[in-house]
Every structure is written in C-alpha cells, then in structure tokens.
Amino acid sequence: MPLVRIDLRRGKSGEFKRTLTNEIYETMRETFNVPEHDRFMVINEHHEDNLVFDRSYLGIERSDNFVIIQLTVSNTRTQQAKQAFYARLVERLRQRPGLRPEDVFVNFVEVVKENWSFGNGIAQYVV
Numbered sequence: 001m002p003l004v005r006i007d008l009r010r011g012k013s014g015e016f017k018r019t020l021t022n023e024i025y026e027t028m029r030e031t032f033n034v035p036e037h038d039r040f041m042v043i044n045e046h047h048e049d050n051l052v053f054d055r056s057y058l059g060i061e062r063s064d065n066f067v068i069i070q071l072t073v074s075n076t077r078t079q080q081a082k083q084a085f086y087a088r089l090v091e092r093l094r095q096r097p098g099l100r101p102e103d104v105f106v107n108f109v110e111v112v113k114e115n116w117s118f119g120n121g122i123a124q125y126v127v
Contacts, residue, residue: 001116002028003040007068010045017043019097027092031085065103075110
C-alpha cells in the first residue's frame with residue numbers, strides 16, 4: 001500500500017496530473033505487485049519560490065518541470081525491486097506525460113506494516 005506524495009510547480013494541467021498519477025500507479029503495479037484499486041496519492045502544487053531544488057546536484061541538470069515523488073511503503077521491497085521501479089518510472093514518465101528523467105526525483109519512506117490503517121480504526125495489515 002504505497003502512499004504517494006507528488007510535489008511539482010504550480011500550473012500543470014489536470015490532464016498532466018492525471019497522466020502522472022496513472023503512470024506512477026501502473027509502475028507500482030508492474031514493479032511492486034501493488035493490487036488493483038490500491039491507489040492513494042496526493043499532489044501538492046507549489047509557487048516557484050516554494051519548490052526549492054538544486055538544478056545541478058550530482059551532475060544532473062534539472063529544469064522547471066522538476067517533480068518530487070515520495071512513496072511511503074511497507075519495508076518489504078528489495079533493492080532490486082526499488083531499482084526496477086526507478087528505471088521503469090522514468091521510462092514511463094518520459095513517454096507520458098513527457099518528463100525528462102533528469103526531472104524525476106524519487107524517495108521511499110519505509111514503515112512497518114502495523115503503521116497502516118486504511119479506515120475503521122484498524123491496522124488491516126496486522127494479523
């Protein structure tokens with residue numbers, strides 16, 4: 001159950017944002033075995049003064065289309081699965097909605113399964 005938070009510059013179209021979330025979801029399904037309907041995402045849009053990033057850190061040239069994608073996930077994914085996610089995500093986002101791989105920043109926050117409640121005051125993943 002990834003919880004996805006997306007931060008980007010204000011001004012992108014609704015179609016761009018829908019495409020972005022769809023491609024992230026499909027990448028999670030392909031690389032992380034995320035089940036159908038397991039889709040929880042928040043988009044935060046920022047004025048240019050409120051999205052601060054280095055345009056050339058680690059020799060990667062970033063543009064105004066820079067996007068931060070943070071996934072809170074259960075700590076069950078291997079390093080190989082994460083690498084597959086990174087690679088597939090930039091491939092998909094390059095095709096649709098047309099983001100450069102240099103503009104895609106991804107961060108995982110890993111938590112234990114008892115840290116999730118999907119509603120009703122119950123930790124559904126705790127058996």
